[in-house]
Amino acid sequence: MRPVLEEGEHQSSLEMPLYPPSVNVAQRPITRSHELTAERSAQIDEGFFRLTTSLLSIINMRILTEGGVGVAKFFPAGTVALVSGAGSGIGRAATIAFAREGAAVVASDRDESGLAQTVTTLREQGYEALGYAADMGREEDVRNLVNFVVASYGRLDCAFNNAGINIELDSDYDIAEFDRTMAVNSRGVFLSMKYELEIMREQRGGTIVNTASVMGIVAIPRQPGYVASKHAVIGMTKQAALQYGRRNIRVNAICPGMIETPLIQRRPGISLQAVHDHARTATALGRLGTPEDVAEAVIWLSSSRANYVTGTAMIVDGGFTAA
Template identity: 50%
Template sequence: MSGAVRRTGLVTGAGSGIGRAAALEFARGGAAVAVLDLDADAAAETAGLIGKSGGEALAVTVDIADEQSVKAAIGRTVEVYGGLDFAVNNAGMASHDRQLDELTLAEFDRVLGVNLSGTFLCLKHELPLLDGGGAIVNVASNGGLYAIPRAPAYVAAKHGVVGLTKVAAVDYAPRGIRVNAVCPGPTDTPAFDRIAAGTDLIARQEAITPLGRMARPEEAAAAVVWLCSEAAACVTGIALSVDGGRRA
């Protein structure tokens, strides 16, 4: 739109899956997007896709489990774009096929360190930059709302992400900052394909989903982008399911 002010933001874990889909959708809407990912090549690929479509993107490598890396990546985004209007904390890691007594403390700590502490670190360094307005979306999981069998560390971490979201929403609402979570169910991403390889997991997930299929990354991304938009100006502190009816 002629004369429109360009919005700027960042998406973590934007090298593939939901993060990539969200970054592409923000760019289609005219935003400049910093594409953050642990995999530098994947981040560059997403940024390249945005550039080929006429959008503006910046590829930045980040390890969300490391505070200095998070601080540097967010700082780089602000240095290039001059500010931050929205942030999507999507990066995380899976952990499955372990009952609680089979899980080592090291693995439990690692999963919480990436999924929960990593989200905390992103929020910590994003929130001060959004003072006066802006939106943050944390990508949690249906595992942040109910149990996923044999995934205790993942479920604990994602429940924590939902809790952080609610507290941040209440604490920062007086500053005009909105914080929400999106909770996808099983989604057709490369990460899920790796988990399901050699099993009937996808068929089983589809069988217990009311809509009869997994979500597409673009569908979860659409919820993320909406929550960051003015159309959701009075929405904060929610955990929005994108799960084909599983929560119902």
């Protein structure tokens, strides 16, 4: 980056006369000296303001640039974050983003292979991260996971409850699959908040972000379990926000639209290209979202920069639901 002032520029600016050489200030009428002083003072004030504003802009740009000296982080040192569903997609992107922004991260997923890959990626990038395999639909797993976080770091500041599944079903769907969808997507969020809130109440503060979906706001055919479970997530999010706001705990939901994750890539009978083609016409931005698009929203909601935001369901869908 170019320095704010080169040495030569600095020197010449100091040597520049206040008035052009052809102007003899002493020859100006005495009666105008006060006018000149006030006019010149205003010019100097304006110039100083512009210079200060420019310098501050350059400094801020430098601070916020990745890799710059004194990079501004979203989270202070000592912040501890928990991310479930961290083995791929949005969860992996959020785990990396939390670590990048200064948090120590505990990543969790029932897919041990994907989880190991996420943790390895973080450590290779020089970030602090731990992994813990858990099925968020099982209470014992959830309780043990939260206990592991506290045993490892002594606290829990941010929780991103992201584990979820999606099973397409017909009208004669298997009730066991419906129950499984509800168990992971809804009951899993309930169990996660139950044990996370116990810790956050004791430490008198924290943030929780739950992964819902635009299908928690609208609906589509063939996915009764998914639609019902994501509506439930938004309802639980609002309820918890109301109950715990006075205890300095903020609870929000994130509602992704069409995001290129394994859930979309593995949809039976639909090619990924067909999904891309649909996104071009169905979204205002004309494309699928990326996991990183959603992760950035999660980071903001989890940080102090969103201090007055709670009980909301933030839509990240490229304008899909705007029509």
